[in-house]
Amino acid sequence: MKISHVKQDINITPELQARIDELISHYPADKRKSALLPVLHEVQDAHDNWLSIELQDKVAEILNIKPIEVYEVVSFYTMYNQQPIGKYMFEFCRTSCCAIRGAENLMDYTCNKLGIKEGETTPDGMFTVVGVECLGACGYAPMLQLGDYYRENLTEEKMDALIEECKNGQVKLH
Numbered sequence: 001m002k003i004s005h006v007k008q009d010i011n012i013t014p015e016l017q018a019r020i021d022e023l024i025s026h027y028p029a030d031k032r033k034s035a036l037l038p039v040l041h042e043v044q045d046a047h048d049n050w051l052s053i054e055l056q057d058k059v060a061e062i063l064n065i066k067p068i069e070v071y072e073v074v075s076f077y078t079m080y081n082q083q084p085i086g087k088y089m090f091e092f093c094r095t096s097c098c099a100i101r102g103a104e105n106l107m108d109y110t111c112n113k114l115g116i117k118e119g120e121t122t123p124d125g126m127f128t129v130v131g132v133e134c135l136g137a138c139g140y141a142p143m144l145q146l147g148d149y150y151r152e153n154l155t156e157e158k159m160d161a162l163i164e165e166c167k168n169g170q171v172k173l174h
């Protein structure tokens, strides 16, 4: 994903700050950086599931580390989003087992059905489709991650049903 220039409202609520403090407390005072990954998850969850540069700078400030130390982590892991994403993000595994079992065709099918290309979000802000590397569920290929859950042994029919479930608000993300 490319870095976004969309402005993001940053709101470190007392509840979020307390959760961050609790995560930081798991590590020695001079090793606050060790809390970076879980803190990024918490902050992202509280900000519509994405991390603007300004928000990444805020995380650096909270952890008392350099902004580049946050950027390099956020840009490395696909679970951190650098631009606004849809309410439902289909993260298709496209590594070997899933590729052999038709992941690319399935991703194309889904993109065509939603009228977007890989990496894009539908204009109504509902769906994003991205390709990611192995998610460790190779025996259930092809598969995707949606929120905190995996959808496995996918077919075009299952994608049709999943999209309908999302549209009807029947899908649990967390």
Ligand code: FES
Residues within 6 Å of the ligand: 093, 094, 095, 096, 097, 098, 099, 134, 135, 136, 137, 138, 139, 141, 143
């Ligand atoms: S290759 Fe797709 S989950 Fe491992």
